[in-house]
Amino acid sequence: MSRVFLLGSGFSVAAGAPLSREVLKKIFARDSKTFEVAQLETWLDRHLFHNRSHGCQQADFEEVISRLELFEHYSEPASKDRRLLEAKVNLLLKEFISLLQPDKLRDKLSCYDSFARKLRPGDLILTFNYDLVVERALERNNLGVDYQLFLPGSPLDRESTAIRFQLRIPVIKLHGSINLVFCTRCYSVREASAGALLCNQCRNPDRSLAKESSTLRPFLIAPTLFKSYSLPDLRRIWYTAYNCLSRAQELIIIGYSLPAADILTAQLLDFAHRSCPHPQKVTVVNGPHPDLTRLQSLYIQGISNTGLAFADWANLIP
Ligand SMILES: [Zn+2]
Structure with a gap:
């Protein structure tokens, strides 16, 4: 059967x-958060919550990553805004992954x-x-x-x-899963390994890495x-x-x-x-x-x- x-x-x-609605509070309400993470909170409040101070702490994590994925989709590829958005999303996912590590x-x-x-x-x-x-x-x-x-x-x-x-x-x-990543160029999924930031399958015949967009990003999927x-x-x-x-x-x-x-x-x-x-x-x-x-x-x-x-x-x- x-x-x-x-x-x-x-x-x-x-x-x-943590439940999805507790994640952002866990990330941003810590006293020990870095300057970079504090800046991320201000950025999320400004872009998603009408500049309401700590607005994102009340929000559901999956809803926030869904909205950021849409922003990414509609932003100009390779533009300055797009690069900033990607950097913010990557930092948010990195903080989230660290919350769910088995030692935590x-x-x-x-x-x-x-x-x-x-x-x-x-x-x-x-x-x-x-x-x-x-x-x-x-x-x-x-x-x-x-x-x-x-x-x-x-x-x-x-x-x-x-x-x-x-x-x-x-x-x-x-x-998705915190131990998996995907390549932004060939879209293959693989297990994350420490320090690996570029896809080793995206190599040119001369064995050099493809120049653009072969970075590995977390395989974490919003419900959309x-x-x-x-x-x-x-x-x-x-x-x-x-x-x-x-x-x-x-x-x-x-x-x-x-x-x-x-x-x-x-x-x-x-x-x-x-x-x-x-x-x-x-x-x-x-x-x-x-x-x-x-x-x-x-x-x-x-x-x-x-x-x-x-x-x-x-x-x-x-
Ligand atoms: Zn690749």
Whole structure:
């Protein structure tokens, strides 16, 4: 039986990962922030929040990066404004990535290990979380992670990973991941490595690096999926998600209530459910008082609500 686990922010809450609406406050309300970060806040307040002091601290991080992606799209390529915008976005993403580093989270919890031990061949994980909580839980329990991307790397590395893990669980990161980057020239996605700022695939025949636009940028995607127009890997993983959702026998939704702004996700879930040739069991693990209004409108045949928060469900349910 194939099962799809759909993970939202409620999955990583136990590890201390900030919710999207808490991220900007965490970045900008620190006493220890650098001058550069303080300037970034002023810039965001000026450009997105009508110059309201600390306006961005009240905003949702995903909404802010969606708006910045649109600005980028409509700005003149290679202009001074565009370069400034890119520098600000890069700094914001760098601060965000640093918040979610494994050493900042408490992810070695029994609930994550229990979750990993429930997994079996044929299962698939879809996640909106940018952090590495689920990957680390799988690895602690000798399960490999398969991002369903073609990640360049040495064949030897791949072989040793295949031997180390007998089972690799497909983990589709629908909004990207803090450990992945993409090249702004060839658009390939790869694992981030310390200090690598330029794409090593974008070389000319004389082995020199292509002059322009071959920088590596974080593979972090706003819910508008605006980047999907340029990133084939992103389109591919959303299509894989659709395929798996439309065939799954069981869908287990953990810590995700389908926010009203996630229109594309609602369409994905709706279309996949309608395309499924057999009845699907849908289970929700969203705490004792979940708002199921939007999910219920998609799964009219019914949802089984556990009434449990993730940590309790993982530890209690065999
Ligand atoms: Zn490249």
